[in-house]
Amino acid sequence: MQGVPQGLTGNEAEGSGLTVDTLSEAEKILGLDYTGAEREQMLSFVESQLESIASIRAQAMPNDLAPALTFDPRLPESPEPPVQEVFAPSGDSGSLPSTDTQIAFSSAVSLGRWLRDGSITSRRLTEIYLDRIERFGGQLECFVTVTPELALQQADEADRLLAAGTDKGPLHGIPYVMKDIIDTAGIRTSWGAEPYKDRIAENDATVTRLLNEGGAVHLAKSTAGAIAYGDIWFGGVTRNPWNPNEGSSGSSAGSASATAAGLCAFSIGTETLGSIVSPSERCGTTGLRPTFGRVSRSGAMALCWSLDKIGPICRYAEDTAAVMSVINGYDASDPSSLRSNFAYDGTADLAGMTIGYVPGWYEEADDVDKAALEAARSLGATMREVAWPDLPYGDLTTIVLAEAAAAFAELTLENRDDELTWQDDNAWPNSWRGVRFYSAVDYIQLDRLRRRVMAEVGAVFEDIDVLIGPNFAGGALVATNFTGHPCLALKAGFADRPTRTIFGQPADESVETFRVPRATSIWGPLFGENAVVRVGTALERALGVSDEHPSAFSQ
Known part of the structure; x- marks a missing residue:
């Protein structure tokens, strides 16, 4: 040759x-x-x-140097994105609550309405959250850097613009926190890891810029598990507000913890293989992992170029649509970015929609997931049994290991992976070393399996609008991350659990249990976030647990 x-x-x-x-x-x-x-x-x-x-x-291979081959989740028969941008929230928010705590736990959509009608100012709202960050942030170990001066400056500007008749959209004046793997110019963006703990970003990531342009108020950088894995970072272990003895899961650990504890109105997280869904399950938040390519990743740490996604973590389903309406959009600086509008109409009912479910998933499901399925039956949509493809989804995780090992090759080759705190068998250093023995030929075969998974999972959505199920049933979390389909994980109930490890097993032999949240997932076809959030909002109301918050932080 x-x-x-x-x-x-x-x-x-x-x-x-x-x-x-x-x-x-x-x-x-x-x-x-x-x-x-x-x-x-x-x-x-x-x-x-x-x-x-x-x-x-x-x-030289800097982290932002993407591979020449880029992943596109679309197949020839994939649905098209919405034609127009739409964000139409449902319902009335009522009047402003009487206490700062109640205000802090209110939905971002409600806060926006109260800002617009003059019931509250962005500055007061920002001061409420900054006070709560000072009181609770250290206990939860959920922040790397707090930016009070910037937040108050942005809040004052938001108030000035509203007073002058300028409204930048649904997030105007709303305080949020940003996951610490997404760049904010002049502010530390440490990737949660010892080798990068003093890294200062030179420019804003695209998603940071879009939030700034949308009038949102930047409170802090929230902790991320080191190199976007787990809840251990160079400063400690981010805590679950429902049981601070355990970690908050990850890697969007700080974003979920801070949002659940009412330290911000919403947060930004990222997901490669569960990093929005898993901490939302653990902390009882509502996380939306969008269609792959919907949100630009330019300026965000690359872990796995063919899987990384940026999305919102909120306390209420409809808030995720508000955030997506601002951060969605094509960006030429991200090779995998797709041209797509974001449409959400919360004023429409669910008549005419079809919700799919896999009966076998519920044979071993707990009471919370079964109750979520029963609640779904009451929403006015058609319920349809579907078959889930039986494929070796777990094998695909080698793609994550290989891409991550390439993205951080210098840590392995220069033995700087020893600087990372987490050194267990499942941690990055061991995985990166081991995956180098996976052959290039077998990796291509793995990518071909991914194409088969894309086709067969895509076929599941041909006759349904959404699919409901337990978060981790049937390998669906892994499969839909590799196919690029959107997922909404929302609090569906509670269960008594002992303190757990990052992987969910009991952390010790203690018999003490804690009442902690349980989530269920709703998946949709590519660009199907409108249906996913509409069903999620209706399910949230039917279940009636979204207004319960961790007691230690809601007094």
Whole structure:
């Protein structure tokens, strides 16, 4: 084959130390069995590969350098995004509550209405949240950097503009926190990790700029599990407000914890493989993982270019639509960005919609998930049983490990991965080292499996508007992350649980239990967030648990 360097010949490749015995041992890692003659013949070829790898490693590869091949979740039969931008919230917010605590836990949509009718100013609202951050932030270990001066400056500007008749949209004057893997110019963006803890961003990420342009008020940078995994960061372990003895899950750990505790009106999180859904389950927030490519990731830390997504974490379903209406949009600086409008109409009922469910998922579900399914039956939509494809979804997670290992190759190659606090078998350092033994050929086969998953999961949504189910049933969380489908995780009830590890097992032998939230998920077709949030909002009202907040932070 032309263009393949020939390297050296002989039983030992000069300079590399490679022998046919080396290849024989390496075959055991890759599940191969070549003959002695075949090993001798390919020895020089492997030597040339090592030379090529050394050349590549010598190249500068900054985190924002995306691969040439980009993931597109759309198949030929995929639905088109909405034609027009629409955000029409439902209902009336009533009057402004009498206490600061009640105000702090109010929905972002309600806060926006009260700002517009003059019931409250953005400055007062911002001061309420800054006071709560000062009181509770340290206990929850959910902030890396708090920005009170910037927040008050932005709040005053929001009030000035409203007084002058300028309304920038549904987030105008609304205070939020930003996950600490998303750049904010001149402010530390540490990626939660020791090697980057003093990193100062030079520019705003696109999502930061859009929130600024939408009049939102930046309160703080919320903690992220180191390199977007888990709830352990260089300053501690972010806590679950319902049981501060345990972590808040991750990696959008601080965003979920702060939102659940009423330290902000909403927050921004990211998800590669559960980092919005999992902390929303643990902390009782409502997280929307949008269609892949809907929200620009330019200026956000890249973990896995073909999976990373940015989305809102809120306390109420309709708030997620308000945030999405601001941060959605095409951005040429993100190679995977898609042209899409965001439409949400909360004034329409669910008549004519079809909610799908997989009966088998509920055979081992707990009472909360079963109650959520029964509540869905009462919403006025048609319920339809669907079959879920039986595919090895778990195998796809190697894609995350490989892309993450590439994104942070310097930590492995320079032995700086030892600086990370979390060093368990499941933590990044061990995974990054191990995945380097996965062959390129098998990786291509894995990508072909992903294409099959895209087709078969996409077919599930052909006759339904949304799919409801337990968060982690049937491998759906993994599958829909790899296919790019949107997901809304919302609080559906409560259960008594002991203090848990990051993976949900009991953390010790204690018999003490805590009343903690349980979430259920609603998935939709690509660009189907309108239906997902509409059903989520109706389900939220039917279940009647969204207004219950962690008692230690709601007195």
